[in-house]
Amino acid sequence: MPRRRITQTDVAAMAGVSQATVSFVLNGSTPAGVRISEETRQRVLDAIRITGYTANPAAQRLAGGLAQILGVFTYEATFPRASRDFYGPFLTGIEHAAERLGVDILLFTSAPVADGRRRLTRDGWQRLGVADGCLLLGQHEHRGELQHLLDTNYPFVFIGKRGSDGGRLPYVGADYVGGTVRQIDRLVAHGHQRIGYVGMRGTDQPTLDRVEGYRDAMKAHGLTTRFVELEDVAATAAEIVDQRFTAVVVAPENHPEELADELERRGRRVPDDVSVLLLGQPHHPRRDGRQWSGFSVPREEMGARALYLLSRLVSDDGPRRERERERDARRPAAVTEAELHQILVCPDVEGATVAPPAGAPPGADAP
Amino acid sequence: MPRRRITQTDVAAMAGVSQATVSFVLNGSTPAGVRISEETRQRVLDAIRITGYTANPAAQRLAGGLAQILGVFTYEATFPRASRDFYGPFLTGIEHAAERLGVDILLFTSAPVADGRRRLTRDGWQRLGVADGCLLLGQHEHRGELQHLLDTNYPFVFIGKRGSDGGRLPYVGADYVGGTVRQIDRLVAHGHQRIGYVGMRGTDQPTLDRVEGYRDAMKAHGLTTRFVELEDVAATAAEIVDQRFTAVVVAPENHPEELADELERRGRRVPDDVSVLLLGQPHHPRRDGRQWSGFSVPREEMGARALYLLSRLVSDDGPRRERERERDARRPAAVTEAELHQILVCPDVEGATVAPPAGAPPGADAP
DNA sequence: AGCTGCTAATAATGCGCATCATCAGATTGA
DNA sequence: TCAATCTGATGATGCGCATTATTAGCAGCT
Structure with missing residues (x-):
């Protein structure tokens, strides 16, 4: 029968400490001035080894704010049936970067492709929210949708140069x-x-x-x-x-x-x-x-660079930075203008x- | 400026109802005998439309609901650099099915490919939890990992016949x-x-x-x-x-x-x-x-069929069904044995x- | 003894949501 | 008229974790 998952609380009980202590041991860093003695630390680690504890990612995300998920939205079907796949090389680069960043990639397939192009419909665009940020691929973007993204301050990066919007759209393009x-x-x-x-x-x-x-x-x-x-x-x-x-x-x-x-x-x-x-x-x-x-x-590199940029945008907008900024309003934006618009040599x-x-x-x- | 996520509580405030009511409206079904009037329902839906509310999948998962996300785990890199892409046709079929089901596809790229193959490591396998269920592609699966999946009752489907485990592994294969x-x-x-x-x-x-x-x-x-x-x-x-x-x-x-x-x-x-x-x-x-x-x-069809099967497994194993089964033990399993092992004609x-x-x-x- | 400073840990809180138990008010029955 | 029933909704709870605030204990100093 479905065994209940081992939680930090279980580990804590076995090690004779509090759940918080387990969390601290696991995260290493202790944001506040919290200290854990080497002895306690070992007891906790032993308990983890014995129980085979593994963190629940959903809970981590809920508590931490960031989901470690980056989205990929393609305006056409991502894996086209007929032609040679156009997105393939981009995705290769994206996957590679995702590995290095330790994030998962969410393909927004729930929005149906109609008429050869995928629309960021109300429902579709709402789903973007499940990812911390999103990559946008394809030619047939829709103006209103982009405006909405900008208005809501949702982190996104275009793959392919976008000259039309007076430099408000972050992109990684080719020269x-x-x-x-x-x-x-x-x-x-x-x-x-x-x-x-x-x-x-x-x-x-x-x-x-x-x-x-x-x-x-x-x-x-x-x-x-x-x-x-x-x-x-x-x-x-x-x-x-x-x-x-x-x-x-x-x-x-x-x-x-x-x-x-x-x-x-x-x-x-x-x-x-x-x-x-x-x-x-x-x-x-x-x-x-x-x-x-x-x-x-350089499509692979474009994909990779775009994902790295997106990752930076996300962590700049993330909850942690948010708080830091509240304390120190002078902190400059971490992502520079130059990073926002990258043109790679062909x-x-x-x-x-x-x-x-x-x-x-x-x-x-x-x- | 700071883009705090819109939550059910925000929606509730706008509609002048409680957070619980919003949740009920969204989930349609009301497990207990809870009723919502049509008028309230509309007010809530309007508020959702206006605010652009999106459910936080992490919270949904944590609370025991479904995130409408299905995972794809490939034992090799999904988008290989050099050779012709092996997974391409499968992904085409998967994408197509995902559109019809209205679910998003999560590629587990956070687990790095080492030595040509991706391991469902302790950390990696944790992350599966974000998705409601998962598709497994590739030859180099690892026994222990699969056992873990079975033990924890996590819904998954293999693409490719798996004869080794006495019919315990659901798959969609080719003849x-x-x-x-x-x-x-x-x-x-x-x-x-x-x-x-x-x-x-x-x-x-x-x-x-x-x-x-x-x-x-x-x-x-x-x-x-x-x-x-x-x-x-x-x-x-x-x-x-x-x-x-x-x-x-x-x-x-x-x-x-x-x-x-x-x-x-x-x-x-x-x-x-x-x-x-x-x-x-x-x-x-x-x-x-x-x-x-x-x-x-028939790789595309294999991908599509596998995703459909996974979708069925997920809703059968979902928390709701779980409870129903507890009440009425005689309820037959909704997914038949035949569905669990599909062999498609080549x-x-x-x-x-x-x-x-x-x-x-x-x-x-x-x- | 009283105070400061420091270490080591815990209690408490909230993330956003699903769900259960409960409740207010309206309607009905006798 | 008062209890019984039904309708429509709310408050409270917990999922598992990260993090902040707080406490307990103890040594060193005046």
């Missing part, structure tokens, strides 16, 4: 601008002049940043920006040929593999005739195993899809 | 035996006689079940069982050629792709000269895109790696 700039630099160093940008217009942050990087870099090199924005991959390939581009930078969602196929079909080989640089992670690995040149997004990927333009002087090969 | 038998049947129907089994010996359940299926099916057809168990893929291929097998069944962890390569190198083509059937999910997609013949493991995959044996009469092609 798409810088990454894109470096790709252009690379091409120019190889001797390329006619460099096109292939990608659909969009208002999402990565797209805006890629375009910004492209514009800035081209301008800095005194080159003309040329955008190719076509629904059809075949048409895009045709346009590239028509415009006699020697290189293009492509957003990963623009089917680079198919694009390369179409180019080959038109007698242009990659990278011999046209260099193709990918501005971010490819959605699928290449058929022939050779990698795309371009830059990669490392270059050497890859196999970049080469000097056809007919370039041999010297241009070695930048 | 490797039946799947393997059907593969042999398939081959025999095609006219194959010399059918080898390629795979390393092991004590894990899938391996035991594959071997059992192979043995039973070969025996039923009056054929001789032949095992190939070699570390080296090349040696395995050589053995297959030597033994003049016309077909082999292979466990997915035995590098079937490399095996096929080695066979080709020795002048045996798949499937023209040797049919190869895979006993489970391939670890990697095939290079040429054509699928392995064999059977697949659907055949047609694939492109099976054919009649070379030199077989044409009629044998159409079973």
Whole structure:
């Protein structure tokens, strides 16, 4: 039959001390000036060993304030059925950080995904409260919901840059601008002049940043920006040929593999005739195993950094700090502005899809 | 500024009722003969809506209620860094089920993965208590830990068949035996006689079940069982050629792709000269895109079914039911034995790696 | 003896919630 | 008219723990 759990009180009884003493021994630190003699300490530890006592986490949390649980809210299904999982690398990083922090991760799956996106409905958002704080992943966030989070001072961190709200939203993002700039630099160093940008217009942050990087870099090199924005991959390939581009930078969602196929079909080989640089992670690995040149997004690190940041925000807002602050109002905020908005470098990927333009002087090969 | 959590007491104050009343309204059922008028009920619900109240799961658990949180414990890292994610499909199914049940999923990431496997240490296993129940994934479970779970009557469900404990462990598994038998049947129907089994010996359940299926099916057809168990893929291929097998069944962890390569190198083509059937999910997609013949493991469904089962166990074992049972000892267990051990069918995959044996009469092609 | 200072421990409190025992008031029955 | 019943709600309690406030005991000093 269900054995009753061993509690601190049981341990205390066996050791001939009070429950409080057991708690002190277990926590080591004694906030007030409480002291425990080495002898008593050993008696308690022995009793713990004999009884096999283990703390009840629910009670610990109730008493302590923090649950040691951090939430993860994804605006789309976390584990999508069809496509390659987008969240996977982030979660890997998050899991790793969670281990190090000793916290558990709560996935908010109770809010249903409707229409491909998960809404932070009243019920859904209320459940956020079960975690000490929350990570937010995905593009399709909802303004009103965010406002609510800000208003209630609920600790959260976005994964992915959020430029829209005047710096009020904490995030850990990737440097798409810088990454894109470096790709252009690379091409120019190889001797390329006619460099096109292939990608659909969009208002999402990565797209805006890629375009910004492209514009800035081209301008800095005194080159003309040329955008190719076509629904059809075949048409895009045709346009590239028509415009006699020697290189293009492509957003990963623009089917680079198919694009390369179409180019080959038109007698242009990659990278011999046209260099193709990918501005971010490819959605699928290449058929022939050779990698795309371009830059990669440090998704695992983003996940980990975001969780660390969240953890800091939480403990700053936590009950202990709360009390400390009441006593000493001058205490500065522990989390600095710089920490609140982190942009991580996107490392270059050497890859196999970049080469000097056809007919370039041999010297241009070695930048 | 300080964001104190909204509690039932706050809600009660706003609605002009007692905390107990709020609790009753929230829980719907009223264990004792307590009644709440519709009007009061609405006032409370309004106050909840306005304040955005959320129950504190720790307190709920401590007080003996349900937190609507189900845990997922994986014996290996949930999101592995390098290899293809093994847990992915399971989690997809789990997430889907969680949505339908309206529960959140707690990943027990606080227990660190040491040596490739996560231990349900003293501390770790404590933390299970936050969730109402828990799903267990992975091969490397630890006996003592499981015993502890059983002793304390904590609700849990294994994903993957567990034959070892005399039917005391609830699980949702896959029918490797039946799947393997059907593969042999398939081959025999095609006219194959010399059918080898390629795979390393092991004590894990899938391996035991594959071997059992192979043995039973070969025996039923009056054929001789032949095992190939070699570390080296090349040696395995050589053995297959030597033994003049016309077909082999292979466990997915035995590098079937490399095996096929080695066979080709020795002048045996798949499937023209040797049919190869895979006993489970391939670890990697095939290079040429054509699928392995064999059977697949319904991992998503396993995840979903396991979560549903766990949900049932939880509500059966919940504090409410507990008390009901005390009053009426004759009440039958709500979860039947059959539900406790579910074996799901592994659907055949047609694939492109099976054919009649070379030199077989044409009629044998159409079973 | 009276006081201070120090060590070692305990009693008491509250975290937020579910639940049991109880109670006030309204309605009914005889 | 007064007890019996029913309705609608409240107060009190405890879950197991962390933490604060308090006490008991004792040595050293004046």
